[in-house]
Amino acid sequence: MDSIAIAALTIADTRLVHNVLFNIDPTEAFAKVARPPWALASRAVLQPGENFRFAIPPAASESRALVCEEYNALFEEAVKILSGSGGRLVEDVDYTIFEDAGRLLYEGSFVAERVSGVREWYDAHPAPAPGSDDKDALLPEIRTIYDAAAKNFTAVDAWSDALKMMQCQRRANAEFAEKNVQVLIVPTVPVHPTKEAYRKDPIGLNHRLGKVSVIL
Numbered sequence: 001m002d003s004i005a006i007a008a009l010t011i012a013d014t015r016l017v018h019n020v021l022f023n024i025d026p027t028e029a030f031a032k033v034a035r036p037p038w039a040l041a042s043r044a045v046l047q048p049g050e051n052f053r054f055a056i057p058p059a060a061s062e063s064r065a066l067v068c069e070e071y072n073a074l075f076e077e078a079v080k081i082l083s084g085s086g087g088r089l090v091e092d093v094d095y096t097i098f099e100d101a102g103r104l105l106y107e108g109s110f111v112a113e114r115v116s117g118v119r120e121w122y123d124a125h126p127a128p129a130p131g132s133d134d135k136d137a138l139l140p141e142i143r144t145i146y147d148a149a150a151k152n153f154t155a156v157d158a159w160s161d162a163l164k165m166m167q168c169q170r171r172a173n174a175e176f177a178e179k180n181v182q183v184l185i186v187p188t189v190p191v192h193p194t195k196e197a198y199r200k201d202p203i204g205l206n207h208r209l210g211k212v213s214v215i216l
């Protein structure tokens with residue numbers, strides 16, 4: 001449901017991790033056949049001199065409102081570069097589809113997926129008793145998110161949200177097919193917060209950093 005980012009110091013290390021991720025693990029129930037990048041968009045995108053159509057989050061969208069002023073300006077410059085490189089901006093795409101999907105990921109029952117992946121370990125490492133000198137095995141922010149996911153959602157919620165996500169995917173596919181859009185371009189991050197800002201609102205900042213770049 002979430003996207004996987006590779007953080008590495010060199011291109012060689014990134015390629016090594018990429019190759020591992022793109023191989024099929026027969027022991028992993030959720031493993032899927034990876035599609036190469038050229039299968040995800042028109043080949044015109046990969047060929048110089050050809051034209052392609054791309055969409056972005058509109059300047060007036062909820063997502064762009066989360067992006068700081070400096071990064072919004074840089075994003076607009078990137079859009080100009082794309083437009084000058086054979087790209088045509090499609091401005092009437094309904095971006096609320098992606099924002100609806102983002103709310104499912106960060107505010108719905110899908111958060112429970114993260115708990116399910118470490119459930120045995122999580123159950124074996126409860127929070128220390130009040131007044132105890134024992135150190136918690138989890139950061140307090142992660143503990144808060146996991147506790148809420150474990151206690152606030154039911155199996156019915158999960159199935160309901162799964163249906164909503166599939167509906168978002170259908171809407172996105174139909175929208176891009178109708179408007180003939182090959183590429184969706186989004187800001188990488190909305191802001192680089194300071195440590196002080198993070199300490200004041202770690203969960204809120206996490207939501208802000210993740211909501212802008214939701215891809216179906």
